[in-house]
Amino acid sequence: MEPVKVGLLGLGTVGGGTVNVLARNAKEITRRAGRGINIIHAAARDVNKTRGCNLDGIKVTTDAFAVVNNPDVDIVVELIGGTGVARELVQKALENGKHVVTANKALIARHGNELFATASSKGLMIAFEAAVAGGIPIIKAIREGLAGNRIQWLAGIINGTTNFILTEMRDKGRDFADVLKEAQALGYAEADPTFDVEGIDAAHKLTILASIAFGVPLQFDKAYTEGISGITREDVAYAAELGYRIKHLGMARKRDDGIELRVAPTLIPHRRLIANVDGVMNAVLVYGDAVGPTLYYGAGAGADPTASAVVADLVDVTRTLTADPENRVPHLAFQPEAIANVPVLPVEEIETAYYIRLLAEDKPGVLADVTRILGDQGISIEALIQKEPAEGADTVPVILLTHRMREKQMIAAIKRIEALSSIRAPVTRIRLEHLGAKG
Ligand code: HSE
Numbered sequence: 553m554e555p556v557k558v559g560l561l562g563l564g565t566v567g568g569g570t571v572n573v574l575a576r577n578a579k580e581i582t583r584r585a586g587r588g589i590n591i592i593h594a595a596a597r598d599v600n601k602t603r604g605c606n607l608d609g610i611k612v613t614t615d616a617f618a619v620v621n622n623p624d625v626d627i628v629v630e631l632i633g634g635t636g637v638a639r640e641l642v643q644k645a646l647e648n649g650k651h652v653v654t655a656n657k658a659l660i661a662r663h664g665n666e667l668f669a670t671a672s673s674k675g676l677m678i679a680f681e682a683a684v685a686g687g688i689p690i691i692k693a694i695r696e697g698l699a700g701n702r703i704q705w706l707a708g709i710i711n712g713t714t715n716f717i718l719t720e721m722r723d724k725g726r727d728f729a730d731v732l733k734e735a736q737a738l739g740y741a742e743a744d745p746t747f748d749v750e751g752i753d754a755a756h757k758l759t760i761l762a763s764i765a766f767g768v769p770l771q772f773d774k775a776y777t778e779g780i781s782g783i784t785r786e787d788v789a790y791a792a793e794l795g796y797r798i799k800h801l802g803m804a805r806k807r808d809d810g811i812e813l814r815v816a817p818t819l820i821p822h823r824r825l826i827a828n829v830d831g832v833m834n835a836v837l838v839y840g841d842a843v844g845p846t847l848y849y850g851a852g853a854g855a856d857p858t859a860s861a862v863v864a865d866l867v868d869v870t871r872t873l874t875a876d877p878e879n880r881v882p883h884l885a886f887q888p889e890a891i892a893n894v895p896v897l898p899v900e901e902i903e904t905a906y907y908i909r910l911l912a913e914d915k916p917g918v919l920a921d922v923t924r925i926l927g928d929q930g931i932s933i934e935a936l937i938q939k940e941p942a943e944g945a946d947t948v949p950v951i952l953l954t955h956r957m958r959e960k961q962m963i964a965a966i967k968r969i970e971a972l973s974s975i976r977a978p979v980t981r982i983r984l985e986h987l988g989a990k991g
Pocket of ligand 1 (some may be wrong): 710711712713714740741742748753851853856975
């Protein structure tokens, strides 16, 4: 059978990796797909740049629209990123009747609903395994492997850059800014690293996972995001002392009244496998009613790992090129007419436990005031430690762990605690998730 012909948009890290993996594993890929997969046309910003991949036999151009308009191209692979020209190119590819494979999490999280509707109306596929957790086949696992389950919650370390930063802070006591610079130099970070640090990149990925897990539309604008820039070395150390690790965690939970969708620094018991996912590695923990907890671990970024997911999508699309479009695996796992209109809950309504750190005057009655306020708000304390005052200081750090509550209870308590004259600094609060059967 004739090889399938691919147009590639972007010859950066992942684009180069895709060229290499397709060439290196061509025989194995053909055996799996049933026909060869050939890149015939590629677009890059600079055609003369030296790259670590062999472009023989590939027409390279700076005009990306020439690739999506090439009548010989069957599948367009979009690896440009962002929601500007990449969106126009994907739309044009669909208009031209081409299937699309993309690693673009921002595009899918923000515009996936419209793009999937267009694709479905034309009997086309948009495959996006590489958009979430790089090389981990998490989309396929949830969409197909767990299709028999009611998925109750999922939690993921889905940004390698912030995981790398938190790991280095914990293991080497390094400072945030210093580690971020290294992550940028190593090429892990997004073009705009605030996307990593503020949790936007992770929220894009979490939005996609939640839709596939729960059968709801993509709703990135309702996701709550909190970055890691406020995490101090002291918090990392205190959390460790209490038996926890701080991770930048994406959490999606289905409740009767709606869905929690949030990315925030979170304490996790150190004995959980996911708490031990370090460096740039990613992991996603999915809890299905039938299967219980399942954990998926692997490289969340990088040339070959992300190319692994891109090529898997190419194989999938190639296999289904001749299948009845009505009977393909739906883009968001559930049939489009069965996507449910369940609300994403406002952050005040999420349920979580907390780590809080106070800087309190070292005198009688201060802790009594704090615990009374927590009690008034219906907040129950799980653990409390008071540290020694620093040399010459008249204040002491007090660290409290709480049981679960609605976020609004903690907001009200912190307001009252910060109003006490004996509390000298804003209260630090970090969410805490046990990630046991109930999430
Ligand atoms: N900046 C992302 C990360 C790259 O650090 O995980 C992969 O999406």
